[in-house]
Amino acid sequence: MAESMQGLKRTHRCGELSVANVGETVTIMGWVQKNRNKGGLVFTDVRDRSGIIQVVCEEGTTDAAIIEKAASLRAEYVVAVVGKVERRSGAVNDKIATGEIEVIPSELRVLSESQTPPFPIEENSKTKEDIRLKYRYLDLRRPDLQRNLRMKSQVMTLTRQFFSDEGFLEVETPMLGKTTPEGARDYLVPSRIHPGSFYGLPQSPQLYKQLLMCSGVDRYIQIARCFRDEDLRADRQPEFTQIDMELSFVDVDDVIEVNEKYLKKLFKEVLDVDVQLPIQRMTWQEAMNRYGSDKPDLRFGMELKDVSDVVKDCGFAVFTGALENGGSVRGINAKGQGSMPRKKIDKLTAFVKDYGAKGLAYVALQEDGTVKSSFAKFMTDEQMDALVKAMDGEPGDLLLFAADKNKVVWDSLGALRVELAKQLELLDKNEYRFVWITEFPLLEWSEEQNRFVAMHHPFTMPMEEDIQYIESDPGRVRAKAYDIVLNGNEIGGGSVRIFQDDIQEMMFKALGFTKEQAYSQFGFLLDAFKYGVPPHAGLAYGLDRLVMLMAKQDSIRDVIAFPKIKDASCLMTEAPTPASEKQLEELSLAVKAQEETVEE
């Protein structure tokens, strides 16, 4: 069975050995990657975090007992090897860093045996994700996930060091906080000492960090765990991590400045990528007009064009109807896609329906100058020519149009633009295009709640010049809010906060809160604001998403050590699990039978 490592001390990690160590006696420890028995030779690849080293036993040279033991090794056994580093007698392996050397063992111990693992420990696993998540401890042995863990650790260390050097203090804020019924759903934690009462796990440290500004902390940073009990979409986790910061006595430019410096350093040190400063800024309005998205991917063009004016008098009722309803007609030009088969266009039409569009109108410009179009019959030739011209259409192009309310048109064409870029392989994961999106609307209308809701949160400062409209035309008010977008992903966002009583009151009124409602939720913050509050602003990054992009991964699960699946459960631990009667009793809680719930 298992041998002890007593008396041994590891001298090197496997991947740290090189020709510089030739002649030295070393002690390495790790997992057997593979083991080959070949003509009196036993080759054992030993793996640890740093890489792989080949251990070679040869009949006649190596002690017979060691050869026998080596020959019996199987994949994932844990071994300790004492031996001499030598230049390879056989062929050099260019694929691994230690490919020029091998270790000739004088001692070999089996520290731990292994059953056959349920899937091989190798790069780019083809094993189904749910099997890998069940055996996550094995999955994490794979080199790609090891690299991701390492990169995330590096990003966290570098982030803290950078902000510490910039005068930020790391302050821990509570996890067991106050639950607020507004906004996204809190995870609740029942209190045993106060039956019927609950803590809320934080959706972000927002209120605490503003309080820290009231306390004179001046510059705050925390890599903070956050929680949201929402139905999970592909790229969401019930718990996630924010790089969270707040600064006093600053305005938009100050926040942007220190964060640009941070991003430049981060991408240089981790990826050797040069981020050009200043990072481009774009207003929310421009981003929607040009890209149909507040997180535009700038790695490719295919911008939206507003052709409302061009088509306003045409005979195509879909277009004119949309305009009459206050909407718009916009299009994108898929260069060189004029010969896209009808079936594929139909698929794109189905695609945009997920975004609320009723359909997609197209114009396929043939190489011979003719036009295939779903709506040509409603247009005069002049109208069609004007439309093609407005879209910079050239022979071989495919023009795609949506006509609806602005929001629907933007959402549909914005998503379509990215979908086409994927299909046409226009997205280079090695290119990093940043953009700040600024001047977001302060409020957006919620059909569901039949009132304005805060686009960021209720403490976001309106732009000075728009405060006058907050009562008369709330939808027009722009906020001192900003998002940092990377390759079509919002990686961070924040705002300048309201620090004046009167503006805060206007804001609550615009949101339809009574003073009592505001106080019951945010009373301690409003109280704090009575005792001298500095102007302040902040920003938070989604750490998991940031690292996902840096690691060129497609899922945040690949950069989280122990992620949960869509139903918020953990395949490895099987959490959540039923509580015992005693646990429920202590919490003065009863679980309602499901039938009962249904009956009500």
Next chain:
Amino acid sequence: MAESMQGLKRTHRCGELSVANVGETVTIMGWVQKNRNKGGLVFTDVRDRSGIIQVVCEEGTTDAAIIEKAASLRAEYVVAVVGKVERRSGAVNDKIATGEIEVIPSELRVLSESQTPPFPIEENSKTKEDIRLKYRYLDLRRPDLQRNLRMKSQVMTLTRQFFSDEGFLEVETPMLGKTTPEGARDYLVPSRIHPGSFYGLPQSPQLYKQLLMCSGVDRYIQIARCFRDEDLRADRQPEFTQIDMELSFVDVDDVIEVNEKYLKKLFKEVLDVDVQLPIQRMTWQEAMNRYGSDKPDLRFGMELKDVSDVVKDCGFAVFTGALENGGSVRGINAKGQGSMPRKKIDKLTAFVKDYGAKGLAYVALQEDGTVKSSFAKFMTDEQMDALVKAMDGEPGDLLLFAADKNKVVWDSLGALRVELAKQLELLDKNEYRFVWITEFPLLEWSEEQNRFVAMHHPFTMPMEEDIQYIESDPGRVRAKAYDIVLNGNEIGGGSVRIFQDDIQEMMFKALGFTKEQAYSQFGFLLDAFKYGVPPHAGLAYGLDRLVMLMAKQDSIRDVIAFPKIKDASCLMTEAPTPASEKQLEELSLAVKAQEETVEE
């Protein structure tokens, strides 16, 4: 009301200004510490995180509007001041770093007004703690708490940097984990998607960090939030923070070595204190014998002496009875306290009763050579002389004895020793005495559960030479466990872990677990151990307690930004609070009426 800071940019923090800035025009922002109007002069002390600067307006020199505004300032108003730095015309203030200079304002803005705060913002507040906690955002403005926050931030930054440099990876482990009914009480988090099921908030990342070792992470570090739903004692919080680490392919000495290096660096950089390496080591048995505690305070002597042999034939039934029941008689010598009044001795007797002792026997050695004693009448002169001699008693000393089971004697005299040191003011907060306590018992008998329980946790490795006793004499088995103790506080602890199936099985058996019980709780870890597990060991520090000692504070609440009080509630946010009907409904939970619970 509030003025905007638009157009202004802070150039310095208040405390950063010095005579080097004389002649410069600067912009500072901060809180009004105090404001004095004196013979045509207005002196305003402006405070921020860095310190205080004096702003002076003089009639005739300063603009009248500014003087008027300055005169109207009240404590805790937030102001922005543009002005010229000059050498003080009046007396230099030695008490503050900027005492040689003042700022003559050319512009003054009131960014935020303040009501009169409920208590003054000053060092060493005499305000009751519950008021300070309710207004924690004001409390945190006080210089002592600001220093504590700064020190904690520095400790965290330095800790991460150190361990990163030593090859540790920071890995985040889940907060929403699996609840286990064993051990301390978990905080539960109900699942909305899985009605009746609950997550457990982690009491420590123990299982995850061992899994990370199985994954080949090799060296792991995390500053991790942990939770324990226990009745709070003075120095406990429902959530607290651990510096948590685990290492592969190591034994006790490796863990101790890297942590000694860490402590040396930490104390040097933060406090300019030199920690002498290697840190003293002491076995658990020695610590109990000499100090009656597994966390001995080595800043003073007053060691326990076992006098069982000396008194075994005396006529004092309290002593001989304890010995007959398998216990012991031990004493401490309170040097020079021979004239302690009887009343004070009675108080000490009451004190040790909290630790299970039935009483305290004393011998007061008078300066004139006579003896006052509660039990002299049961002893011959020879017996008394022998006892005094065994205790190194000299005229003027006070000898205090306890006789009972070992555990009671140790607990009582160990606590008494510290209590006397407090009363005699032997404890110097500027002295830092470290000691490693090693070779803890693996198991301890639980009267409550009528079985052996793990002293550390069920994965702690027994010492090789003691494994043979694990079935025959479990109480005798020592563990490869170690605590790091500073000035009588356990600041950290850890162990080498079991990584062999057969030993783990013996351990579970000794704990009275069936295989099913072990699997239902730790199944995923036991499964992981089937696929090649490296020898590994770890350690965790209590960050809050460590910083408390470094900051020379008496309560961990003073080093936590937003602490909870004894009933686990937050006086500032009032958390926990009742959940809404909708929230409970979504979680399929009902709160049991309190009466109902009582009736059952």
